[in-house]
Amino acid sequence: MSKSKDVEILECTLRDGSYAIDFKFTSSDTALLTKQISKAGFNWIEIGHGLGIGAAESGKGKMPHNDLQLLRAAKESTDAKIGMFYIPTISSRDNLKEAVDNGLDFVRIGANATEASEAFPEIEYAKSLGLTAGMNFMKSYSVSADEFGNLGKGAVEHGADMVYLVDSVGGMNPQEVESYLNAVRKKCDCDLGYHGHDNLKMAVANTLKAYECGARFLDATIMGIGRGAGNAASEALVCLLEDLGVKTGIDIGLLLNIADTYVWPLIRNLSMYDTKEVAMGFGKMHSSHMPKIRAASQKYRVDEKELIMRMGRIDPVHIDDKTLEDVSKELRDTVNNEESLELISYPGLDDNQDSIELSPDNLDEFIKGVSVTVAKRTAAIPVIEIIYTGNEQQDFISAECLWSSDRIVFSRLFAGNYQLLMETVEKFKDVNFKFLIDPKKLDLDEQTLLQLINALGIERTYTIDSKRLKAAFASNLLSHLGIYSKNKSLLIFGDDKELSEHILSYSSFDQIFIVDPEMQKREGAIFIRDINDWTQLNIKVDLIYLAYSPNIQTMEKLTKIISEEGFILTPHKQYSLSGSKLKPLNLNAAYEGVIHQIQFLESTF
Known part of the structure; x- marks a missing residue:
């Protein structure tokens, strides 16, 4: 009823x-x-x-x-x-x-x-x-x-x-x-x-x-x-x-x-409100006019919001093309593309910062920093990879924040002394962090490894193969770049076996060169022991990937063999080149995929 x-x-x-x-x-x-x-x-x-x-x-x-x-x-x-x-x-x-x-x-x-x-x-x-x-x-x-x-x-x-x-x-x-x-x-x-x-x-x-x-x-x-x-x-x-x-x-x-x-x-994944919508409301400018507004904004580098408000006040129903042109010229070069991450970050906790040694006070600050950053990105999960070097003479704990996005705040914790590591782990008991461990990187016997996992919390600790994870990320990206007609040739500096095998199996490059003094020949690639052997041939390549980090002299030689439209893709951050020849690649972005593993396991078990 x-x-x-x-x-x-x-x-x-x-x-x-x-x-x-x-x-x-x-x-x-x-x-x-x-x-x-x-x-x-x-x-x-x-x-x-x-x-x-x-x-x-x-x-x-x-x-x-x-x-x-x-x-x-x-x-x-x-x-x-x-x-x-x-x-x-x-x-x-x-x-x-x-x-x-x-x-x-x-x-x-x-x-x-x-x-x-x-x-x-x-x-x-x-x-x-x-x-x-x-x-x-x-x-x-x-x-x-x-x-x-x-x-x-x-x-x-x-x-x-x-x-x-x-x-x-x-x-x-x-x-x-x-x-x-x-x-x-x-x-x-x-x-x-x-x-x-x-x-x-x-x-x-x-x-x-x-x-x-x-x-x-x-x-x-x-x-x-x-x-x-x-x-x-x-x-x-x-x-x-x-x-x-x-x-x-x-x-x-x-x-x-x-x-x-x-x-x-x-x-929940739709964005229906931003400052342009406010400008449209204030200027009484209908969204159907936005294609023209955007085109004029791009042509004259005009702040879209200002243009919306001005044009809406002139006529809320129609847009006169000549008036739009005149107003855009008047507002030329007012575009504002600035976006600050200050309010969603924590002072001193920056992506790709150098590793910091953690005293007890610094550790508390590190935990606080990650917690604050995650709270400001409500869908993000805090993830820390634990690395134990096995050198008991190295009485230190250090950490670095490596990658942050709307989905993950990823850090890495290094320890040389096992006892100090276990004491540090105690600090994480009351915070909702997830932990990653790569058994290949931990110099621990099986019993000690299980002890570490139990201390971290078995329900929030996940095992990974970090080398393979990064290699898959890089090789998939390179394979995609090989689809473009302008990218016919690839040179890999350093023989990363897992990466090169994937590239040889799945990419569309016409030619693949691998420069490495200790090369292991594989079908489908041309191997070169020394970059000097290459430079003497005076042949250009379309894309270079730095699997290993070259010295400055070698880097200079690599830049000379790039084609006019080519570039160097590097996961290493110590280089800088003028123009756009050098493209940085943060391999820690690969850890975004770990989030799916975590979410699946949490929802299934």
């Missing part, structure tokens, strides 16, 4: 939310979410392409299933009213009629407020098909409140059941919402609706104001998923309305479970 309601939340997750995933909701997605959403108490559900019926056919973004397949999937899943968006300038009456024949219950006709009167005949047509018809005045802010009132009156005179105020770029404030809706109220008697975006984080507040001003239909999406900065979040809106004593008829607990179970796994 449905609950009584004071308001209708028109749930747009499957329509506006499709923008966020490039219009890729499938028919099974539609069936699943429609069923769940209607169970929670939503009676009006909008589905389909973000730009409406026929948009995919008009080249506005491909969908995995067409409009009618999505519509049929929705209708088979619920008794709730199912609607779709319809923009006459990119669709057709035939498209709309087909949708009605397949069970469409309501339609919202979209047109820019400045041209909306041209779409009024489509309201009459929709009504003739038996549809509940709403008129959505896109970019409503592009006309005055009084003009909006007149447009609303015109829509009602042509048969509209509801008139929608649409804040297409999330740039309106509650006072504007009130003035626009009051203007319609004064000129006609109809159901009002509000559709807001969240560029300035006002979507929910503006929607509440719309209800206060008499709007009966309020648009929202689960967790705010939608175009640009997203929409009013259904769960937040429902909670606030209920808290105000407004009956929504929505089961809040079930809605929150739907959000956690289905939408959060989808949305």
Whole structure:
């Protein structure tokens, strides 16, 4: 039995939310979410392409299933009213009629407020098909409140059941919402609706104001998923309305479970909010203009945000190419590409820093530094590789931070004295770190190795073959580079057996040379004992990989044999070359793959 309601939340997750995933909701997605959403108490559900019926056919973004397949999937899943968006300038009456024949219950006709009167005949047509018809005045802010009132009156005179105020770029404030809706109220008697975006984080507040001003239909999406900065979040809106004593008829607990179970796994990897979205909200510049904005920004090195705000204030609906050119020239060379990592790092804990010797105080600081860095990168896992050198005369502990990303903060701990290592391990008991050990690098018998693993914690210690891990990373990268037509020849300096064997088996290089004085010949490669033998031939190569670290004199010789477009790829950091001939490669990036091993083991066992 449905609950009584004071308001209708028109749930747009499957329509506006499709923008966020490039219009890729499938028919099974539609069936699943429609069923769940209607169970929670939503009676009006909008589905389909973000730009409406026929948009995919008009080249506005491909969908995995067409409009009618999505519509049929929705209708088979619920008794709730199912609607779709319809923009006459990119669709057709035939498209709309087909949708009605397949069970469409309501339609919202979209047109820019400045041209909306041209779409009024489509309201009459929709009504003739038996549809509940709403008129959505896109970019409503592009006309005055009084003009909006007149447009609303015109829509009602042509048969509209509801008139929608649409804040297409999330740039309106509650006072504007009130003035626009009051203007319609004064000129006609109809159901009002509000559709807001969240560029300035006002979507929910503006929607509440719309209800206060008499709007009966309020648009929202689960967790705010939608175009640009997203929409009013259904769960937040429902909670606030209920808290105000407004009956929504929505089961809040079930809605929150739907959000956690289905939408959060989808949305957690989406980035819907950044400063460009704020600029679009403030400038009232629609995201459809961004391709032109980006092109002008790149041409004149203009700060995109400044250009967005300036152009939006000139005309929020259209972009005049000459005006864009003039404004871009005026803002030339204002681009800001700076990105500081200071707030997501810890002072003194830098990637690739020299190894630091750890006193008790330094060790505490090291642990604190890794913990702080991980906390600031909420999805990152702290991983430390333990290396025991086996030289008991070396009474030291040292550490270095080698690689950090959004997924891993990777460090390495060195110990010469086993007793000191065990004392150090005690310090890690109360921190949630993961540990890696390479048995080949540890000079320990089996019993002592197990003792170390137990001390670290068997449930958080993982064994690896670090040499093979890095060799696979480098060889896969080189094999990929060999696909490009400009990379016909490869010279490997130093015979890394595992790397060279992989390259010889899987790469597309026409010629592979290996320079090493202690070479072991392998089929498919030309071996050279001394780089001087090569330089006398005066032959150029397209790519050089430094498996071993050459001295300065040898490095100078290697630079002379690189082709004009070629480069040297090095995992060693002690070299510097002018221009772009030297490309650094941090092999510690290979440890990113260890995260999958850790996550698999933790989720499986």
